Amino acid sequence: MSKLVNLLLAPIKASEEFAERFLFHRRILVLLTFSLVTLFLAWQAAQIRPDASFVKMIPTSHPYVENYLKNRDDLAGLGNSIRVAVAVNDGDIFTAEFQQTLQQITDELFFIPGVDRAALKSIWTPNIRWTEVTEEGFVGGPVIPAEYDGSPETLEQIRVNVLRSGQVGRLVANDFRSAIVQVPLFDRHPDTGDKLNYQELSQQLESLIRDKYRSDSINIHITGFAKVVGDLIEGAAQVAVFFGIAMLITLVLLYLYSRSITGTLVPLGCSVIAVIWQLGLLKLLGYGLDPYSMLVPFLVFAIAVSHGVQIVNTIAQESARGADSWLAARRAFRALYIPGLTALLSDGLGFITLIVIEIQVIQDLAIAASLGVAVIILTNLFLLPVIMSLVGIGDHATQRARRAEQNQNSFWRKLTWFSQPKGALCAVTIALLLLIGGLYQGKNLQIGDLDTGAPELRQDSRYNTDNRFITENYSTSSDVFVVMVTTEAEQCSNFTSLALVDRFQYYLTNVEGVQSSVSLADVSKRVTAGLNEGSLKWRTVSRNQLVINASLSYVPAGLMNPSCSLLPVIIFLDDHKAATLQRVTAAVEQFADQNDSEQIVFEMAAGNSGFEAATNEVIGTAQYQMLAWVYGVVGLLCLLTFRSVKTLICIIAPLALTSILCQALMASMGIGVKVATLPVIALGVGIGVDYGIYIYSKMNTYLVQGLPLKEAYLNTLETTGKSVAFTGLTLAIGVVLWVFSPIKFQADMGILLTFMFLWNMLGALILLPALACLLNCGPVSGSKQPISSDLEVNDVV
Known part of the structure; x- marks a missing residue:
């Protein structure tokens, strides 16, 4: 030795x-x-410049994230995104001035580099539609009518369309005093291929949106990972x-x-x-x-x-x-x-x-x-x-x-x-x-965030104030947990799959911390009821496959993939605290263990809260592994030296x-x-x-x-x-x-x-x-001796 x-x-x-x-x-x-x-x-x-990336913040080798990356192209808007809430200080959103402002903000966000334009959502985008059951069957169209001209009649039509669109509590506040623009982001700049510059994006959001459109009558609230990082860099x-x-x-x-x-x-x-x-x-x-x-x-x-x-x-x-x-x-x-x-x-x-x-x-x-x-x-x-x-x-x-x-x-x-x-x-x-x-x-030490909002910033910070506004005024929070339900091709819309997903969503209602959830099953149930004069007795997943097929003739983006082998269940949580995420992941795992089969599999997890849950699991395991390595390396070097x-x-x-x-x-x-x-x-x-x-x-x-x-x-x-x-x-x-x-x-x-x-x-x-x-430690043998006397001025090479 x-x-x-x-x-x-x-x-x-x-x-x-x-x-x-x-x-x-x-x-x-x-x-x-x-x-x-x-x-x-x-x-x-x-x-040297600030360098931040959404992917860098998540454990890419964790099964949750691997599942997300595997289905990434089919989960538009369920990864890295920001939310811009445009609010009126007095009155409601059904005025010509507000609608003009919301339209302009939607257009401004659409052209910001790095925005996934196809998945951007607002009541002013064509992918947000309303539906209604009439004696002639289903009718529908975009929330903003083609003939909109700012007149009181067309503004009233927007109010009716919003109520029929199912977006109250999602893109429109429960009190009708604000509306959200949902802005999914790419990880890289579409023109240069470089990683998305969050500092530049945050500055654009401030200068092009908040500073430009905020006034005595309009207020702007912005949340999302990119904005957190931007505020930290600021x-x-x-x-x-x-x-x-x-x-x-x-x-x-x-x-x-x-x-x-x-x-x-x-x-x-x-x-x-x-x-x-x-x-x-x-x-x-x-x-x-x-x-x-x-x-x-x-x-x-x-x-x-x-x-x-x-x-x-x-x-x-x-x-x-x-x-x-x-x-x-x-x-x-x-x-x-x-x-x-x-x-x-x-x-x-x-x-x-x-x-x-x-x-x-x-x-x-x-x-x-x-x-x-x-x-x-x-x-x-x-x-x-x-x-x-x-x-x-x-x-x-x-x-x-x-x-x-x-x-x-x-x-x-x-x-x-x-x-x-x-x-x-x-x-x-x-x-x-x-x-x-x-x-x-x-x-009592816990893994993960223990506060709501962005714990990296103070609770009275602008970002956390914006986050509280959205949480308090919308039914769907900014804390999203996505379970990916995978099936064989063309089987995501059959009765067995939809019925099990429906049961899964009902199961989630008993999990503390879950606000609500939405999936393809909700679309099918709502349309089926509409096809039957809106009767609540028919608001269920039909056993008749032809009825199911008819109910899914139009499906909002993000609720199934083109091959019908994936139907995400989007779960909205009260917050992303560590305890909340632990309860949700444990509940999903328990349901999956009891119901997974060769035909259908429940996989976690996408959404910002899903990534947070994966990160917490990695850190919970790695902290002791890290300490073992730190003390092992330091101890070995000390042992070799002394x-x-x-x-x-x-x-x-x-x-x-x-x-x-x-x-x-x-x-x-x-x-x-x-x-x-x-x-x-x-x-x-x-x-x-x-x-x-x-x-x-x-x-x-x-x-x-x-x-x-x-x-x-x-x-x-x-x-x-x-x-x-x-x-x-x-x-x-x-x-x-x-x-x-x-x-x-x-x-x-x-x-x-x-x-x-x-x-x-x-x-x-x-x-x-x-x-x-x-320990009665004596002098360490072979250790460094004092050298003050053995080094003289004439000691040369």
């Missing part, structure tokens, strides 16, 4: 000596190379503002900590360079930034600052011992190379484990975060020491570090109580109690406690595990492991020298521990301001990241030495 470990670590040890000599003896070449690469990648980063400006505020706070606190202009600007500048490199490389690789990965650059900045502070702190200590700037930077590089590289590799490999979640938006986030960590190795672990070797830390910072070494802080000495048996036992006992409490509260199971426990246990407490916090705050929140747990582990690795690595150098644990821990607190405390507090202060963001998911991330920054810091400073004491 020892030989295997040495074999695995040999390349890292070999790279350390080579990298050190190359960097510090070719500093001008290194700086020139980094400058040119930074300029090129900055040019690339300036061209909020990117606020994200940039909060990012700038966090940078400013870090700048001020870093100067107060280091008392050095170069020790402040250089690590901050290198951290910004890391973000520039990350964005530039993403652009080169063909990626953009979707709304859920816009926070990743800040996380990269945070990790970079964390490592930069460690390097600057070590340089200040070496300078205080008499080394010049070149020697101090080189010693700092040698001291932090292996722990820093181990921490960053743990971060990167931990982030890349998010790829196990088969949702493209999370996989893209994993790549973006891992790429960002990779460039930190170059910008902060390599470039930063080289720049500091040229500019130096400054006399003021050197004198301050010298005074700190001579006068130990009483606060740090008090913390050494946790490295003694009584204090350690107290710390571990409290940790166990927190663990029990976290596990108990974490049982070669001690006890050390592994000391580093991993505080991280695990933080993860459990974070889940308990999410449950307490009503934050569900979903696409936007799942990655934060892995990202928190990646950031927290840095603290543990740096603390234990430094403490081990003193243990190797023969110091007892208490003294080794005290010396660690005075050096590395001080940097960890500063970094944790600084980053927490930077992200806690996110709670004021208009984007709710950013505010939620701010709370969760603040919690994880602080608890990871406390775990590394308190729980780690306590575990080391109770």
